[in-house]
Amino acid sequence: MSPAGCSHVNGYKVDNWKQNLRVIYQCFVWSGTAETRRRKAKSCICHMCGAHLNRLHSCLYCVFFGCFTKKHIHEHAKNKRHNLAIDLLYGGIYCFVCQDYIYDKDMEQIAKEEQRKAWKLQGISFCFLSENLMLSKWGEKYTTWEPTKRELELLRHNPKRRKITTNCTIGLRGLINLGNTCFMNCIVQALTHTPLLRDFFLSDRHKCEMQSNSCLVCEMSQLFQEFYSGHRSPHIPFRLLHLVWTHARHLAGYEQQDAHEFLIAALDVLHRHCKGDTINDNGKKANNPNHCNCIIDQIFTGGLQSDVTCQVCHGVSTTIDPFWDISLDLPGSSTPFWPLSPGGDGSTVNGESHLSGSTTLTDCLRRFTRPEHLGSSAKIKCGGCHSYQESTKQLTMKKLPIVACFHLKRFEHSAKLRRKITTYVSFPLELDMTPFMASSKESRMNGQYQQTVDVLNNDNKYSLFAVVNHQGTLESGHYTSFIRQHKDQWFKCDDAIITKASIKDVLDSEGYLLFYHKQFLEYE
């Protein structure tokens, strides 16, 4: 019996009480299907006054509904000596002897189970803003944390408590530059402020299967602990550097490197080390490399659809490749950058600050997903015509990842020149990826660039949460990043120095790596 329970329930807990209780929950409290809802609406009225409001309660011992406010259920309890009643709105159990709601562990367990079942039946998709993600997404039962007796005792003895409010520095920490490691620091800042990743690591979801001390995921976990420790001095990520160099040899070496390359390498190593956490529906470990379910894949992996259309028979061959980032060409590079389409106002869809003439992220995306005519030198063997024909190729997004990383290709390494493209590209705070989805492709091919925005479809809405910038030249430069914390506060992370930044600073910056997070997340 839990401390919040009472001894009076013992009289109830006889025979088939569990099943009876379940029935009550299923039929009268949590309505799973439309049918049960109808039944509840029709039958749940007070047996004495006929009202359906007034906090209706059901007696646990017999079939009797009575309102609480008008004390009808109290009367019943007194007359029949049925001491327990259940609130039909929230499922709380009321004990008339204690004259209070009681919380019995076994009964609560049943209540939770029934509630979850009902939710499933309803097919409720939970839409949460990324800040408040429920942990059930990771396949485990969601329970709010409740302290045990011992923990309560300890907490009572230690009254100094920190709560993360909007004006709190906890979660932010500088990183020391270990010698040209600003690229690593920026990526670390972006990853530690990815809400899903943060939730995953702070709730200790990683179960390490590596024997040695060289698991990068464990080190990431440690990194989160450091960030949320409340320390103010900058953290020295030397162990992280050592591990990354050990596992990603091509990155090793003291010299300036590319942040994007580091990101991909880091995600790759994390993905490889995440083996212990992949769980499929049966609860067994699924280690299929093509269908990995680790946290990195869940968050970062998207699917890119590539359609090759034969010009002769118009047969389309489609392949879908996974990706972790989207690399976008910029105007000013030596690759031909197509001018904006006739429907060039499409950028207003995303509400970008559209200085006249400047390129926007949407323009780059549009270029990325345009149909490209592969020249006569690149004929593809068509399955329909059984011969080599000219074709057009088009890339669209088949499946969007939860965190989309856009890489603006600012470093050009073509045959003749190597330079950095510093063209300003404006990017929005909120991005709607619907026009670039595979499903929207048909209308695009018909020349309709203007998409009617479906306000109710929240699937493809993203919001910016991290920006990595590069100052300098191709040979040498410095990386800094902007990250978002607490909904709308932005901070500039320059190695060990974290300062507050305005949204305008962020949007005016050059932008090299842009991290967007899905706004609404759904259970699968």
Add this chain to the structure above:
Amino acid sequence: MKMEDMPLSGPDNTKLEALVHDIYSELVEDACLGLCFEVHRAVKQGYFFLDETDQESMKEFEIVDQPGVDIFGQVYNQWKNKECECPNCKRLIAASRFAPHLEKCLGMGRNSSRIANRRLASNNNMSKSESDQEDNDDLNDNDWSYGAEKKARKRKSDKNQNSPRRSKSIKHKNGELGSSVSSEPYKYNYNTGISYETLGPDEVRSLLTTYFLFLQQCGVISEHTKKMCTRSQRCPQHTDEQRRAVRVFLLGPSAPSLPDADTVVESDSFDIPDGQTLMSRLQWEDSPDISPADSASSKASTNHSDSRRPKKKKRPSLGLNSGGGGSLTGGGGSSSSSSQSNISLSTKKKRPKLSAPSISSIYDDLN
């Protein structure tokens, strides 16, 4: 009042309004009730007090937004003296110099194997003068990439040592996933040409010992090129007779006999004929069988540039098989450097394979 009593499609607006109002207030009440239950439960279970925080603690963690200080209220640039412990060698290193240290420590840098060899050489000869030369290596180094030795020296010494930028080409095509390894070949290519004008007789002796014993190369001096053959001891071009002759010639009568694949002989007692003539002989012919070098550097076979070996080098690595720098010391090696050699060896396991299997077995013995 009962729902059934209300005419739902009544044209009367007030009734509709009343109905709407009822529904609204019911919803609000239900929501409030839910909140009440939550609080009630928290109190009853005893964890309600957890929501409280003390003002002091909260004040400590407020974000500061003033010029000149970061969000913690600290002044910039006060973090110069941070130190950390290297996971490899366990020494305390200044944080801002950690990356270059780690690079050398792990044997990953361009010069690491050379530095390691040098350190081992100096340890072996009981002189400590070399071990502090670490940081100067960059200045004196020659680029490993083949064919660029002549230019390399000049280029390196001019550049700022702290921020060379490698040309990492961004090769990620759209849709490419995962570990896109830079197509740049490993920076630590082997040089295959060596000149030994500056060696003393001791070094020559040890060098030859290594060459004959550890590397087990043929060694027969070709008539045409006057260079030693680098193929294995089973090389079809030369006979055992010739091999024995060369060994005696170079190292005297007590030269090691052609050993079996696995024996390692102590190498302390050889006489060396005249140093200079020897030097000229000590040029290795490039042999495709043995050179583990990558295809990129297999062009010039015997390109021994004079600038290659600075005077400080006492024990140059035999370029072809310098994988285990420490292995040169063989029996006499100091144990303190063995860890270093192990490290460099293990990091080099990813090298293009040594084609002669017998050689790797020696390394196993040493390890």
